Amino acid sequence: xxxxxxxxxxxxNERIAAENRKLFDNAGVYVINLMSAPGAGxxxxxxxxxxxxxxxxxxxxxxxxxxxxxxxxxxGNLGIPVVQINTGGACHLDANIINxxxxxxxLKHIDLLFVENVGNLVCPAEFNIGEDIKVMLLxxxxxxxxPLKYPLMFQESSALVLNKIDLLPYTNTDIEKIKRxxxxxxxxLKIFKVSCKTxxxxxxxxxxxxxxxxxx
Amino acid sequence: xxxVSIALxxxxxxxxxxxxxxxxxxxxxxxxxxxxxxxxxxALVFAFDAxxxxxxxxxxxxxxxxxxxxxxxxxxxxxFVSEETYVLCCPECGSNSFRINSGxxxxxxxxxxx
Ligand SMILES: Nc1nc2c(ncn2[C@@H]2O[C@H](COP(=O)(O)OP(=O)(O)OP(=O)(O)O)[C@@H](O)[C@H]2O)c(=O)[nH]1
Ligand SMILES: [Mg+2]
Ligand SMILES: [Zn+2]
Numbered sequence: 001x002x003x004x005x006x007x008x009x010x011x012x013n014e015r016i017a018a019e020n021r022k023l024f025d026n027a028g029v030y031v032i033n034l035m036s037a038p039g040a041g042x043x044x045x046x047x048x049x050x051x052x053x054x055x056x057x058x059x060x061x062x063x064x065x066x067x068x069x070x071x072x073x074x075x076g077n078l079g080i081p082v083v084q085i086n087t088g089g090a091c092h093l094d095a096n097i098i099n100x101x102x103x104x105x106x107l108k109h110i111d112l113l114f115v116e117n118v119g120n121l122v123c124p125a126e127f128n129i130g131e132d133i134k135v136m137l138l139x140x141x142x143x144x145x146x147p148l149k150y151p152l153m154f155q156e157s158s159a160l161v162l163n164k165i166d167l168l169p170y171t172n173t174d175i176e177k178i179k180r181x182x183x184x185x186x187x188x189l190k191i192f193k194v195s196c197k198t199x200x201x202x203x204x205x206x207x208x209x210x211x212x213x214x215x216x
Numbered sequence: 217x218x219x220v221s222i223a224l225x226x227x228x229x230x231x232x233x234x235x236x237x238x239x240x241x242x243x244x245x246x247x248x249x250x251x252x253x254x255x256x257x258x259a260l261v262f263a264f265d266a267x268x269x270x271x272x273x274x275x276x277x278x279x280x281x282x283x284x285x286x287x288x289x290x291x292x293x294x295x296f297v298s299e300e301t302y303v304l305c306c307p308e309c310g311s312n313s314f315r316i317n318s319g320x321x322x323x324x325x326x327x328x329x330x
Contacts, residue, residue, distance in 0.1 A: 005233050005324040009225045009247075091218050123218045126254055148304050148312065152254070155316075184313040187290075 013127055016095035020102065020130025027107035030213040031115065033129055035153060036137035038119030041163040043071045044196035045137060045205075046114055050078050052206045057213055058110040062101060064093040064118045071116065081106055092123035095130055112213045121146070125153040133158040133212075140164045144174045147181035154182050159190040161205060166195040222255060222322065223263035230327050231272050239329035242273040246326050250283040251301050252319035257282075276327075285319030 008014070024031050034042050043063075050059055060081040063071040072084035083101045085093065093115065105113065115131065117124040125134065136157040138146055141164060147154045154160065160182055162175065175193070182189055190208065194201035230245050249255055261278050268274055285298045291311035298307055298319075305312045 001237075001239065001330065002326050002328050003233055003237050003239075004326050005229065006326075007229050007233075007324050009222055009229065009322045009324060012225060012228070090221065094221070122254060126218075151302065151304070152252075181312065184311075187313070 010127070013095045016099050017128040017130040020095055020099055023102060023107065024113070024130060024132075027110075029107050029110055029113050031113045031129075031131040033115050033117060033124070033131035033134045034137070035117045035121075035124045035134060035157070036119060036139070037121045037142060040119070040137045040139040040142065041196050042116045042119070042137055043074055045161060045163060045194070046075060046116065047078065048194075048196045048199065048202045049114075049206055049209070050075070050080055052202050053209070057112050057210065059112045059114065060105050060110045062093075062098065062105065062113065062115045064097075064116055066090070066118060081110070087118055091118055091120050092127050093117050093129055094127045098129045112209070121150045121153055125156045135159045135161065137161045137163050138178065140167050140171055140173050140175070142173075143171075144177040144181075147178060147185055151185050154185045154189065157186070157189065159192065159208070162191065162193045163196060165193050165200060166197050219255060219259040219263040220267070223260060223267050226264060226278075226324060227267055227271060227273055229324055230276070233327060234272055234329045237329065240272060241330050242276040243328040243330060244277045244279055245273070245324060245328075246279045246281065248281045248283055248321050248323045248325050250285065250319040250321040251299060252285045252303070252316060253322045254320075255322065281325065283319060283321045285316060287314050287316045287319075289314045 036042050061075045063084045065071055066089060067086050069084045072082045075082040083104045085097055134157045136153050179191055192205045194205055230242055234242050257280050264278050285303050288295045289306035289311055290313040292309040294308045296307045306314045
């Protein structure tokens with residue numbers, strides 16, 4: 001006997017993502033899903049962003065890592081509410097994992113929630129968590145072939161932060177090629193060039209955050 | 217890369233449908249997987265075989281129907297279909313400014329139960 005099912009396998013994830021989204025909207029919180037390869041500088045960008053914004057927006061952070069609490073400790077040191085999730089091997093965060101920790105985030109008292117996804121250029125882009133936008137980081141040392149090799153993440157993101165531009169003199173990375181290829185995959189992508197080491201470009205990024213993150 | 221979590225979702229949905237229809241064993245599960253879904257079929261079958269033990273789906277096999285990638289080009293304005301996992305440029309004109317409209321499907325089509 002054959003039973004017709006015709007169900008999207010990730011339907012459960014989409015349903016919980018929609019629930020999360022409702023909680024965020026009700027609390028007036030703007031949510032950014034931050035994605036990149038391991039070590040591109042997600043936590044560093046959060047540190048610089050939190051310092052630059054200096055309480056003008058109330059920020060909280062969810063840190064997703066396969067193991068360890070180092071990233072949450074770095075954010076906690078800046079006096080920001082932070083929850084560390086350890087996925088225990090899973091290569092991405094999903095809507096359910098986020099749903100389970102939302103009770104620990106003071107949603108009513110914040111404006112902006114960053115979710116630092118697990119370092120990985122492939123899987124995180126496939127699982128919505130209820131975010132308003134996805135933002136990806138690419139560091140200069142990863143090379144200029146990445147947009148065409150990992151198109152999905154560039155297509156799904158609203159903004160691309162090119163980090164570690166202080167290292168440009170030491171690489172043969174062609175930043176114009178990255179911009180060209182990224183734009184052709186996603187014509188509406190916002191692109192920022194920053195260095196979390198020197199602070200260059202961080203201001204343009206935070207100005208943009210201000211312009212989008214005020215929901216109420 | 218996340219074939220185990222996909223396999224667990226497949227198992228949950230299949231068992232749920234089997235129970236709801238009043239049957240107690242699943243013989244096969246037919247999936248539709250787009251070429252651009254980011255799923256390796258072999259890895260998914262391997263993961264499924266690992267998670268199905270001691271469930272209604274213990275003896276179930278996975279049947280995969282592949283769906284091609286469909287897109288439309290921003291440059292030559294044509295629609296195209298491709299069996300490639302990664303479409304990096306328009307197969308018609310070579311432009312890399314295009315939209316993918318299908319090919320990321322990840323669905324359970326039907327299950328065979330007894
Ligand atoms: N030169 C330079 N180094 C940087 C910059 N941003 C980050 N780094 C360094 O890059 C390394 C990785 O930075 P993290 O911020 O931990 O990267 P991440 O993306 O959070 O890493 P995971 O969470 O492990 O995926 C650290 O040693 C940082 O000091 C930058 O703009 N320039
Ligand atoms: Mg980090
Ligand atoms: Zn074309």
